[in-house]
Amino acid sequence: MTPWDDLLGTALVGTGRRPFDLTASGIPGAGSVTAESPEAAVLAAAAIAAGHRRAGWMPPVWRGTPRRPAAPDDRPECTPAAAQLLELLLTKAIRLEVGTELLTGDWLAAARDTGRRPPYPLLPELLRFGTTTATARPLVRDVLGPRGAWLAGHNPAWSWAATVPPADVAERFATGTRAERVALLTDLRATAPGRARELIEETWADEPAATRAAFLDTLRTGLSGDDEPLLERALDDRAATVRAAATALLDHLPGSARARRMAERAQRLHQGRGAFDLPGEPDDAARRDGVTDHREPGLGRGASRLIQILAAAPLSAWDPDWIPEAGHDVLLGWTKAALRQRDQEWLAALARHQPTPELIAALTPAAAAEILGGSRKLDARFGALLAAAPGPWPAEFSTGIVGRLRTAKAEAVLRLAARAMAEHLHPAALAAVENWLLALGTEHKPTARTLRGIAHALTIRATIRQEFT
Template sequence: MALATDSPWRTIASAALLGTERQPFQLPNISGNLGHYLSQSSDRPNEAALLSAVGVVSLHQHVGWLPEVRSMAQGESCSAEDLPRCSPRAARYLQQILEGQFQHLLSEWLENAAIAGQRVPEMLLPSLLDKGRQQRELRASVLPVLGQRGRWLAAQNSDWNYAVALTTEADWETGKPSARLLYLQGLRSHNPEHARELLQSTWKQETASDRAKFLEAFRIGLSLTDEPFLEDGLGDRSKEVRRVAVDLLASLPDSRLCQQVTEHVCRCLILEQNKDLSLQVQLPEQLDNTLIQLGIEPKLTAAVNAKVGEKAWWLLQMIGATPLNNWTERWQLCPEEIVKLIQSHDWQMVLLNGFALAAKRQTNKVWLEAIFKLYFTDQVSISDAALIEISVEDLFKTLAPDRRDALLIDLFQVFHRKINDSLTIWLLRSSAKLWSFDLARLVLDGLEEHLDHTKTSSNSDWELRSALQEFARFIPVSLTSEVVRLRESLANDSHWINSMNDLIALLAFRKEMVQAFGLGDGG
């Protein structure tokens, strides 16, 4: 057998595979120190000589190995910071939040930092960027306070690419989807037509998931100039893209979709003016192909309440895509009168939810408030939402913060609802911004009244106690002393002690956190 002297390891491996019984092992003929050490095994039995050679050659190869040398392109260094670092005190509060204490206050910390024009300290950037990765709703608040170091750091880790801002349109095609979405949203806010043209330039090469997300950005600056592009979306192969396109077109009362749907739905709802006004409902017998092409879903989906039948589902969608001024002008009734008309109607759920869907899409506060006042009178159950997207909480979030506060004030003063009422708790928990002083005082007055008249624990008390932690996010911190007074009025064995202590602790944390940014009491 000829030995390959230039590859001793290959020779030894071949001999091992062949086996020493079939062919006696011969040491590779190698010069130098390696050959010298191998020759010392020449008088050993075949098996021992082979194993010894394996050890010697293997060690020789490892000892002689050198790492590959590659030329590495030097990365860009971080630009000079354009924002001052927040104070060490503010940083401590952020660290506590990121470590799990009062986690739901993170958005408020970020908002305060942005107002103060300050950035996150370097040591906390990785944890904050991870939070943004996990919670999409935080991303818009994270970006303004990252500073140059945070944006540079995000570019080094693909998990944080949402924070790598597109600086020019040249990056549009090559940027990460999350960064492109943020860029598109920003462009829609000040130049919606150019944003649409930019998306159109890459539309055909986008994934279905990205198409749907990018189309959602059209809620910003939505207008009739978007109509042709959105109508193309009605024929998209992705069901989610079609759904978003329908929702956006139905949000434009003058769109062709709304006008065509109106022609059909007016045959189904007829106002009769006899001795008393009455609304006659005729469910559609079949779904016209035109309506299907316009995005009316023929089949019930998992998001639809089980109480709604197929034909009622068609009608609900049609009402939801009809301009609300169609009804007020056609029937010469105001929204409050129309809503009152459908109270106790056989088709109340379908009618009310159809109008609610239209009001949400068209952001019509007059209709939304009329619908809420119907809920406030207990004429309609809060569990009777026909669609998940038009639940009471979801509709409430459609209103501007000042209108939410005004409705909640009415809830207490006009409709005399109690603080432990489920609807009251639901709506108070759905707040997104700080309450006005008037509303906060009504909440504290209601809580004081409830504590004065409640001596034993109940199920409603459990619901209210669990909600207090969330209420603490919305109470102006300047009212902390009033909450402390409430706590001091309680007996030491009250089952409210722990909840009130937690409420005060959270308010105190918020107050100190706001002061750490030099923003006073923050309300």
């Protein structure tokens, strides 16, 4: 019987039937307590024993293998002001019309580019931010460092940021769920694309069609000519979803054998400059290369097949000077090809001829600024183009566009492009934004609110630059 059991027995039957002695109770520390009555002695002993049982509990012996500590991080910590700003952004203590995600991305990019690290106490908040903002995960991973990756390994919700040791890659790939295997391949493609492709090839024949298609999609990261043999093999796959995934990737490889085959088909249809005949029913070889019966909206099958062929052929076979003479279907095929092949010469030529948000977004910031700077109309269409323009915008264009919008009183365009302006305007445009804001009357409250949000974002971005300079 333990001292606690003896104490419980005394409390149940009473001290009159079972005398109780504090000194002889066997409860540590009870002998030093003075009690005026037997009942008080029992209560005092109960208090001591209960406290001892709760605070003095001995946990069971853990027999697992302790994890290795995180590797050292030699990067210097960011400045206290930068750390405070990051905390305000992550906790959303700063309220912006355009949200805090964009500025958090700017902070992370500045830290990455200057080789600085965030304070260790903010690593959990950074991991939560990356968990809820998937588009920011690459930046978060770049900044976390070894301690952040180590911390991510202790929480399944943060597994996207955990580092898989090279020795464990094969086992993780063999035993993980499909989602885990796809995530592993995607991460591996960023650092060791050849190893990721080898893993896919090793189990290719045994995987179901949905998994094969998902594995192929991971090749988008780091796609190169080295992936072509696997993609050519996938063109003969029995599953249509796998064949479609392969053709979608080969569209981005203008130097592939499939691209040359498509160029030969297009050359047979070419009538000179921007004129092409419509193709007939595709043969088996054309269908293998991805020419289908899919119809573009408002177009017939022949025109739709021509678009598919031109979109998959290398643009080096044609001349951008032919663009003004081309018909709608030819232009659509060349546009798809330019977007897939990221050919800046063709993208700029097509955008000058007939700009669209998709074309503008694919240009370099300087090329987009040059094309938009020459636009005369500041209407809703221009607002959509400006909203799609990539950044950062050059200082001269940034200041000029704010001045043009103010002079034209294009408040509708301002609201359409507010998010892009807050994200891409050069800090040199801050004075122009503030001057416009000060000149507004009380009847322009929505515009004033938009301008305040842009000015606030520019001020924070300038602070970020200053703290990481």
